[in-house]
Amino acid sequence: MPSFLPSIPASNSINAEGNSTRPPQNMDLGLLGQSLGFRIEDAMDLSRHPIFSQIKPNSIGADVRVGPSSKSLPTSDVNFSSSVWSQGPPPQNEQQPPVISVPRGHSENWGETNVPNASPITDASTDDTEDKNQRNGRGQSNALQAEDSSDRSKEKTSDQKTLRRLAQNREAARKSRLRKKAYVQQLESSRLKLTQLEQELQRARQQGIFISNSGGEQTHSNSGNGALAFDVEYCRWLEEQNKHINELRSAVNAHVGDVELRTIVDNAISHFEDIFRLKGNAAKADVFHILSGMWKTPAERCFMWIGGFRSSEILKLLMNQLEPLTEQQLVGICNLQQSSQQAEDALSQGMEQLQQSLAETLANGTPSSGSSGNVANYMGQMAMAMGKLGTLEGFLVQADNLRWQTLQQMHRILTTRQSARAILAIHDYFSRLRALSSLWLARPRE
Numbered sequence: 001m002p003s004f005l006p007s008i009p010a011s012n013s014i015n016a017e018g019n020s021t022r023p024p025q026n027m028d029l030g031l032l033g034q035s036l037g038f039r040i041e042d043a044m045d046l047s048r049h050p051i052f053s054q055i056k057p058n059s060i061g062a063d064v065r066v067g068p069s070s071k072s073l074p075t076s077d078v079n080f081s082s083s084v085w086s087q088g089p090p091p092q093n094e095q096q097p098p099v100i101s102v103p104r105g106h107s108e109n110w111g112e113t114n115v116p117n118a119s120p121i122t123d124a125s126t127d128d129t130e131d132k133n134q135r136n137g138r139g140q141s142n143a144l145q146a147e148d149s150s151d152r153s154k155e156k157t158s159d160q161k162t163l164r165r166l167a168q169n170r171e172a173a174r175k176s177r178l179r180k181k182a183y184v185q186q187l188e189s190s191r192l193k194l195t196q197l198e199q200e201l202q203r204a205r206q207q208g209i210f211i212s213n214s215g216g217e218q219t220h221s222n223s224g225n226g227a228l229a230f231d232v233e234y235c236r237w238l239e240e241q242n243k244h245i246n247e248l249r250s251a252v253n254a255h256v257g258d259v260e261l262r263t264i265v266d267n268a269i270s271h272f273e274d275i276f277r278l279k280g281n282a283a284k285a286d287v288f289h290i291l292s293g294m295w296k297t298p299a300e301r302c303f304m305w306i307g308g309f310r311s312s313e314i315l316k317l318l319m320n321q322l323e324p325l326t327e328q329q330l331v332g333i334c335n336l337q338q339s340s341q342q343a344e345d346a347l348s349q350g351m352e353q354l355q356q357s358l359a360e361t362l363a364n365g366t367p368s369s370g371s372s373g374n375v376a377n378y379m380g381q382m383a384m385a386m387g388k389l390g391t392l393e394g395f396l397v398q399a400d401n402l403r404w405q406t407l408q409q410m411h412r413i414l415t416t417r418q419s420a421r422a423i424l425a426i427h428d429y430f431s432r433l434r435a436l437s438s439l440w441l442a443r444p445r446e
Contacts, residue, residue: 190442193442194438194439194442197438197441197442198438225285226281226282226284226285226286226289227282227285227286227289229282230278230279230281230282230285230289230290230295231295233278234275234278234295237271237274237275237278240271240274241271241427244264244267244268244271245268245423245424245427247264248264248265248268248420248423248424249424251264251420252417252420252421252424258416258417261416261417261420262416264420265411265416265419265420265423268423269407269408269411269419269423272403272404272407273404276400276401276403276404279307279308279396279400280396280397280400283307283393283396283397284393287389287392287393287396288392290307290396291306291307291392291396293307297433297434297437297438298437298440298441299433299434299436299437299440300430300433300434300437303433305344305348305399306347306348306351306395306396306399307396307399307400308399308400308403309403309430310340310344311340311343311344311402311403311406312337312340312341312344314406314426314429315333315336315337315340315406315410316337317425317426317429318333318410318422318425318426319333321421321422321425322418322421322422325418329413329414329418332409332413333410333413336406336409336410336413340402340406343402344402347395347398347399347402350395351395354388354391354392354395357388358385358388358389361381361384361385361388362381362385364381410422
């Protein structure tokens with residue numbers, strides 16, 4: 001292939017021109033460009049020329065060294081003459097590209113460097129941009145790591161607080177369960193003690209052994225078989241009373257008819273008559289046992305009046321339980337309460353006179369001595385006192401008659417359902433008194 005370049009080797013030309021200055025080299029390159037028919041400035045973009053557009057990438061040859069610095073240039077930048085003339089001269093009728101002067105700096109860089117055809121400023125700016133991007137990336141990575149560590153520390157602190165709160169809640173719940181368990185155990189223990197005391201009291205009543213009201217000492221009853229038999233009968237009466245009350249309560253809650261309810265109410269009221277009869281028989285054997293109320297619980301004995309309850313007090317309690325009452329019923333209950341109060345006052349005055357007379361009889365007597373006359377006077381005084389004590393049985397019978405008549409009069413004034421409510425209220429009142437006594441006996445003693 002013909003070439004217009006000198007046949008001198010590249011190394012000789014470089015040695016021969018080592019002492020020359022750069023301007024001649026630039027001039028030679030300019031002449032070379034003019035002889036080839038294109039300008040050196042167009043070397044930066046040869047693909048736009050129709051001739052160079054047909055050059056294949058595999059036509060690149062060895063590097064050619066140019067200039068005194070012995071730096072190599074790529075074949076794509078120097079051996080372009082062979083490629084040009086191998087395709088033939090350019091057409092004459094084609095318009096030539098405009099001539100543009102080449103800056104000095106560009107021509108110097110053409111022969112000095114063997115780096116690819118790229119702007120060092122662009123490379124430097126690219127490197128700076130990459131460095132900045134790397135620094136920014138490292139900064140962002142450090143910031144993300146700091147944020148992650150901060151978030152982890154916050155989450156760790158929050159988790160620790162949550163764990164502490166959960167531990168505190170568990171501890172509080174555990175203590176609450178322990179307190180509740182202890183309270184339940186205390187209630188169960190109190191219930192067992194109460195049941196045990198009730199059983200002991202029941203056995204004591206059946207055996208004739210009772211708890212004294214003053215000091216709580218146990219004393220044997222010397223009243224004989226009459227008092228003991230009454231205690232046993234009274235326990236049976238309480239059991240029957242509970243059965244009648246349960247039947248009556250069920251009938252009231254079930255709203256049974258008036259006829260059926262009246263039968264149940266009549267049976268419950270008739271059951272009260274049985275206890276009055278039992279008390280009268282027991283008073284003939286030992287009136288002091290009935291009047292003292294040893295067959296009752298301590299709380300019941302506190303409210304006793306002549307061996308039983310006060311009729312007027314029971315009517316006062318029932319006034320609020322039986323509302324609403326008609327005017328006629330209200331007048332009847334008030335009159336019954338007033339008459340019961342008058343009868344109770346009369347019996348109370350009679351008991352006071354009896355006690356005063358008995359005290360005077362015992363106080364005016366002379367002490368017994370060895371003489372027969374004094375012994376006779378003493379025995380006469382004791383006989384007089386015993387005669388006065390005999391009237392106690394009459395007071396007890398009159399008091400029980402007043403109670404029984406009050407219940408019957410109340411039943412006549414009230415309707416059947418009101419009478420049922422009245423009987424239930426009376427039973428609940430005495431049941432609470434018995435429960436109060438049991439709790440009092442089961443109280444802790446220091």
